[in-house]
Amino acid sequence: MRSFEDDPKLLDMLSPERLKRLLSLIETLSSHSLRLEEKYLKEAEPVEFNLECLAWLHCPGRPDVQQAAARLLEFILMYVGKYRLAANMHHDTTRASYAELERQNIALQVSEARFRLLSEELQTRVDAQVKIIEKTQRQLYESARLRAVGQLAAGVAHEINNPVGFISSNLRVASDYLNEISEKLPDDKNTHLMLEDFRALLSESVSGARRIATIVTDLKTFSNIDQADFTPCSLNALLGTTCHLLQAEHKATLPLRMELTELSPLAGYPAKLSQAFYNILDNAVKALEKEGGEIRIISRQHQATQEIIIEDNGCGIPQDVQACVFDPFFTTRPVGAGSGLGLTVARDVIAAHEGEIQLDSQEGQGTRITLRFWNK
Template sequence: MNSSDFDREWRLGELFDARMLERVAPPLAELLGADLAILDRDGAPLWGRPAAEARREALVLEIEPAGYLASSTADPARLHSAGRMFTALLRAEARYRMASALHIEAITQDFETLKLEHSRLLASEARYRKLSEELEARVEAQVADLEARQQQLYQAEKLASIGQLAAGTAHEINNPLGFVSSNLGSFKLYLDKFAALHGRLAEGEAAWQSLDLDFVLEDGAELLADCTTGLERIARIVADLKSFSNEGRPPTELADLNGCLQHAVSVVGTPPAGIQLHTSLAPLPQLACNPGHLNQVFFSLIRNAMQAIQDAGRPGTVGIASEASPAGIHIRIADDGVGMSPAQLAKAFEPFYTTRAIGTGTGLGLSTARNIVLAHHGSIELASTPGAGTTATLFFPTAP
């Protein structure tokens, strides 16, 4: 049944089947007290056998008859009343059929609508899943690109730091090389005296005394000792530089941050005139870290502190302190230099920001330092007062 059923003219046989007629017709015949036949619209008998002269009562639902009651002996008035009653039954059945059809059609339409919406949701879900996968792939690619760029920044900062170290390191190495070279020159003269002695062995003691070989032997031993000390100093400087660059070491290992601070101090070298460097290092637990990266952080902060004092144009002190707490390790690097204004302090960790003249700073130091500290699940804070100095406080958690 569909919506066209609401506009049609029903036939009696469509509304009442034989079973229904068998239930309705006999009681109706008893009420009439006469013979009764029920005919379809075209006169075909549906129940009973009408006589040839039977009177017919039309059963009209809308416009055309749906069927007829036929009787040859019934009172016309009673047959008319029976027809009205039967018509009411037919109309009730027709309305029931139409209501049922309407309900089924509504359910069918709702189900079709739900199926359509479901198919649309499935298509939308597939589209968004594809977009999500593409977005995830793009995010992963961007993260990988950012990690690569961050690593490039680390290396750029390290190269910039080593570049600034070049002059100081050359000076540090040149000092021992100078006296090693001078001592070796003197020692060559001493050897020349021994060579001269070889040709005058016959003159004996007088030649020994004239060449002052007692002094030569004594001073020669001291020169060799000085050369050894100078070479050891050069070896120590080279070892500190290798430790600073983390050459030949795994990315993460257990390390003593006091050792990292001492390496950074060694790499910085002798402070400029008028600057004193004080350390107060308490025993610390070992930390799982990248020592090379932390060496770079400490070096940058110590270098910045010394430059801040130089910018102030007066003698000053750089203080380096460490201590342990139940939560972790605390490092403080403080200076009494030029300090920073609130506006400068707010931008201190921005990439490429520098308070110095163009060409005298990379602007990467504090930004890179913070990224390295954050990569170790730590924190770094700056406190500064213009004209009074700056304190950098670092924290590295050790508790799980």
């Protein structure tokens, strides 16, 4: 719509159809024929708008009608101009308002995008903090358990080592006395049988005392009582100690087959590594449901890494839950049969030693867990 800032023309004010209709109406009112031209007409009346001549109106032989019709046309053009002016002002105001709204909308979108980004960043930080808190809670849980085991081991070592020492010493002395007594007893069959039984009893008692001492030593190693927090350690030795404790816990000779290769010392936390080995081996023992089941423990030395492989031919893990086995508190055992933290703790321990843990399992065939540590 024209703003009329420059000089308008007649056709800018009224379209040809409306201008023709307006002239027809004026002719009807005046009962005379009128002629309207934009060019100068002799004896015609000028039609002005804002002091500018827009056209010439001619009514032959009737100058009075011509003048009145011109003034009427100017009057109508004045209101047309006012209408156009108001319409243009409304248009300009609306366009300015729309531009302002559009600017505000863009600013709002930018602000929304910024806040969305801040929200996502905050959520990322919250998730990271939650993971740190969960990991810390698990570490505190395991630390408390290890501390309890350590205190128990210290008490066991203090309370049992001395009596076991007395027992072992007395059994050795009793063996010596038995040799002396045997020389003074009658040399008959019954006496020989009795002495053989007595020696067998003493031998079994000595073996039992040694077994007690070995268990106490393994328990101390497992709980890291007499070692620094960070020290070079032998993975093979830690595996052996863990297997002894596991066999003692289950009160049976477990079907363990160890294929250990000499490994270079690894700097780490012996107690935590032992705990990780124990958790994995304990899961393997509980997975053995069929007779003839076996657990293989393999250690390998590579140029860049050391590997510990613990595999069993037990029940295996269903494919649909394998992605969850390292999640905290996830367990496939009945309620109350497990905490669901065994593999989670093992994974965290291996990660703390900058290593990695890999699980491969097939339901009904068994599970293999590979622990990989990098040589430094």
